Amino acid sequence: MSGIGPPEPGEGTRAWDDRQPEAAFPAGRTRALLAARYARHRRIAFALAAAAVLSGGGGYLYATRPQQPPPHPPHRPAQAPYPAQVVDVTYLDARRPPAGAPPRSFSFTVLVSVASGPPVTVIRVGQPYAGLALTTNPPTPFRTRANSARKITITMHVTDCEKAPRDAGLPFLDVTLRNTRAIQTQSFIPGARYAQDLSHALEVACSNRSR
Incomplete structure (x- = not known):
């Protein structure tokens, strides 16, 4: 006999319940x-x-057990912004050079403001032209707090008229800034009035004419 499973019951048979009373x-x-x-x-x-x-x-x-709430992530203080993001340099006006300045000198005033974040230190103020030297009052480095501004007097001295531009088309100032986040050098364009006043001052200084 072949096949799988027990043989089917024959005719006239019946299944017995193996459970006995x-x-x-x-x-x-x-x-x-x-x-x-x-x-x-x-x-x-x-x-x-x-x-x-x-x-x-x-x-x-x-x-089905009640789940434990996840642990709170550790508190991380907000990171300070980069100094160039919060500092602005605004041109104010031209000034007479301070007493004792060398010949062929002229001065300007700018406003350095810090919008937010930690205090910002101005490490250096520079300009791109050869033939010019620059000093500031107050002298660098100086510090400015957030939500405040400082008036800075910039005095330039012509050291070589051949290398100084006669017509400053779009002059800028290079300002090196530092706060707790980073040290950055940012170029600020003070605007058209600054360009006009600088061009006039250079013309006067290098033509031996008085204003």
Whole structure:
């Protein structure tokens, strides 16, 4: 005989229930049989529970537990802005050079303001033209706090008229700044009035004419 599974029952047969009524067994044997069935059921139940835990079935119990709130991320102080982002240089006007300045000198005033963040130190103020020397009052380095401004007097001295421009088309000032974030050199263009006043001052200084 070949095939899979038990043979089908023949004609005129009927399936028997292998469970026998308790009356078919003596009283002592009935109690022993019930105890054996109970023990067998307990073993099956324990085996199923263990299999459920090993296969991840116990995840339901874990998922139903109240979840702990995630820990708060550590507080990080806000990083200071770069100094060039908060500093502005505004041209005010032309001035007479201070007493004791060398010949062929002229002065301007600018306003250095700091919008926000930590204090900013102006380390150096420069200009791009050969043939000119520059000093500031107050002298660098000087410090300016946030939400404040300082008036700076810039005095230029012509050292070589051949190298100085006769017509400063778009002059700028190089300002080196420092705060707790970084050190930066930023070029500021004070504007058209500064260009006109600088060109006029250079013309006067290098033509031996008085204003």
